[in-house]
Amino acid sequence: MKSKERSGRLMLVRTEDSWKEAGFGSFTPVQERVIPLLLDGRDVLVESPTGTGKTLAYAIPLIEKMSTEKKLPQAIILAPSKELSMQILDVVQSWGKPGGVRAASIIGGANPKRQLEKLKKQPHIIVGTPGRILELIKQKKIKTHEVRTLILDEADQLFLPEHTQSINDIIKSTLADQRQLALFSATLPKEIEEQGKALMKNAEVVRVERDTQAASNVKHQYMVCESREKIDLIRKIVRMDSMKKEKSLAFMREVRDVLTATEKLNYKNLEIAPLHSDLTKEERAASMRKFRKGDLPLMLATDVATRGLDITDVTYVIHMDLADDLDQYIHRSGRTGRAGAPGTVLSFVSPMEVKQIKRYARDLEADLEEVTIYRGEWETVKQ
Numbered sequence: 001m002k003s004k005e006r007s008g009r010l011m012l013v014r015t016e017d018s019w020k021e022a023g024f025g026s027f028t029p030v031q032e033r034v035i036p037l038l039l040d041g042r043d044v045l046v047e048s049p050t051g052t053g054k055t056l057a058y059a060i061p062l063i064e065k066m067s068t069e070k071k072l073p074q075a076i077i078l079a080p081s082k083e084l085s086m087q088i089l090d091v092v093q094s095w096g097k098p099g100g101v102r103a104a105s106i107i108g109g110a111n112p113k114r115q116l117e118k119l120k121k122q123p124h125i126i127v128g129t130p131g132r133i134l135e136l137i138k139q140k141k142i143k144t145h146e147v148r149t150l151i152l153d154e155a156d157q158l159f160l161p162e163h164t165q166s167i168n169d170i171i172k173s174t175l176a177d178q179r180q181l182a183l184f185s186a187t188l189p190k191e192i193e194e195q196g197k198a199l200m201k202n203a204e205v206v207r208v209e210r211d212t213q214a215a216s217n218v219k220h221q222y223m224v225c226e227s228r229e230k231i232d233l234i235r236k237i238v239r240m241d242s243m244k245k246e247k248s249l250a251f252m253r254e255v256r257d258v259l260t261a262t263e264k265l266n267y268k269n270l271e272i273a274p275l276h277s278d279l280t281k282e283e284r285a286a287s288m289r290k291f292r293k294g295d296l297p298l299m300l301a302t303d304v305a306t307r308g309l310d311i312t313d314v315t316y317v318i319h320m321d322l323a324d325d326l327d328q329y330i331h332r333s334g335r336t337g338r339a340g341a342p343g344t345v346l347s348f349v350s351p352m353e354v355k356q357i358k359r360y361a362r363d364l365e366a367d368l369e370e371v372t373i374y375r376g377e378w379e380t381v382k383q
Helices: 016-021 029-039 054-065 082-099 112-120 130-138 161-172 190-199 227-239 255-267 281-293 326-333 351-363
Strands: 004-006 009-011 044-047 075-078 103-106 125-128 149-153 180-185 204-207 218-224 248-251 273-275 298-301 316-319 343-349 368-374 377-380
Touching (some): 016 082, 029 180, 044 190, 054 082, 054 149, 054 180, 075 082, 075 130, 075 161, 082 125, 082 281, 103 112, 125 130, 130 161, 149 161, 180 190, 218 351, 227 248, 227 255, 227 368, 255 273, 255 298, 273 281, 326 351, 351 368
Parallel strands (some): 044 180, 044 204, 075 125, 075 149, 149 180, 218 368, 248 298, 273 298, 316 343
Antiparallel strands (some): 004 009, 368 377
16 A cells, blocks of 8 residues: 655555544654655664654554455564553554554463454454464464564563564564564664664664653652652652642562552552552553553552553653663653653652762753652752
8 A cells, every 4th residue: 555745744545544533743753764664665673762653653554554355464563561562452453443454462361262263353463472472373373474564662672581582483483585574662772783683684773862852841850768768758749739630650670669569558548550560461451540540649660561551641750769770761751751741750769879860860961850848848959
């Protein structure tokens, strides 16, 4: 299906009505650069910050290029988590359905019988986690000889040791001479770029800078506290009058810390939405639903559980455990201030970590202020 150029923007065919209905104007920078490359059949490696429209940057060309009369899958989208897979599926289904493009999710932990039922409906696009998809390819339940495009979303997570073999096996199951490969991530370390290039043909590397205009609407702050004070501090913050309308996403390093904090906050009559790998699929979905609807003011999560998740309207990101490195700080902080909306990033730091948070702010060229709570109100600490 051909797309045309018109008035400075690539004209779409199947997805044009959905684009207009969504009220979008021009493409975001990553969409502008990547959509033509994917439509042209090129292999791409894409680094673009969270919240810049990456999912549509690959979903649109996939939908535009689908041969809807074919009965076998023509594209596979791999993601590191169930939640991200479901979110991608939502986008692909809502944009693909008007043009007759079918999609299905194949994820670990889901009912295998129901997944086979989905495959009987002959999806054009399969979205899911590497382990289960590879399992079904090996069982010949998913046939890959018509697969023309493979998308790896959050590629830096997919190339972790536990996934690498599955990823390579899935790629090898497709026909090399007709395969298009695209890797997407908010951060693309050199080693991931090299691994990706080794699997690709003349890969085009696309790096989209952080939008400084959008980033300027995000405030970066820190509070100095000891480890034992963190849970009480988060409770005080959520209960502040000025925080009543805020939607806060807090990060901790370990699952056990999230479990402990959730238990202690519940004991103090503060119900929050936990998100970590020990929850069942249903518990995770319930947490996400309550938080998205605004029923719960705080989601407390581990990094792995939130990779790539599109949780809209987050106004506060709280690093209860300081990010281990700048990449992690960027990933977490990118949950707020999306598309130029205002947001606040707050880090709890020990006196020993002050230097580290100042270094992150310097590297990001972001203003940083120290804050404290005085009589139930925010107060800036004068340096």
